[in-house]
Amino acid sequence: MKKIALMAVVALAAFSAQADTITGLHNTGSGTGTDDYYLVDGHAAYITTSGSFPFGYWTENTGTSKWLTPTSAQGATFDPSSDGTYTWTLNFNLGAQYNASTASFSGHFGADNSAIAYLNGVEIGTTGGFGAADFSSFTAASGFHTGNNVFSVVVTNFAQNGGNPTGLRVEFDQSSVAAVPEPETYAMLLAGLGMLGLAARRRKAR
Known part of the structure; x- marks a missing residue:
């Protein structure tokens, strides 16, 4: 017995x-030479360098994550007369060896000037700025697909004629998915x- x-x-x-961590999720600026985040309008993602504008306003980069911008000139002005919208996207795949209904992740993010995070088109968090106190959390415990999934962040850059860069910073705190036995x-x-x-x-x- x-x-x-x-x-x-x-x-x-x-x-x-x-249970495993979800492959394909990574923080902004953690790529080597290139970054898997991209803008849907075709812009590439450029990793910023601390020490020059807009740093001093933006929270400093760390070894864990860095700010991304849509231009190699990180302090360039965007949207001088009307608000701009920038949709950043990260694709990741849950293969058939994983049970998508068990997947989850959480993290925190900041943006210049504000942003909404989505998983497969469903809102999972909002943030209101780029200072240390402005970073907000996002979390998802449902809505995952077997196969391709899309984590996206829609950034709104408020209109300003001069000194008006835009950027995004994302850090995942944890992720988990159970393997199909x-x-x-x-x-x-x-x-x-x-x-x-x-x-x-x-x-x-x-």
């Missing part, structure tokens, strides 16, 4: 412990539970 119970416990542990795990679980049920019925019949 103890051996049967142990078989069931091992199977349940294998069934529930197969191998057929052998299902078989072990069912066999263990079946044998426990059989043993219980035999004890009852005595």
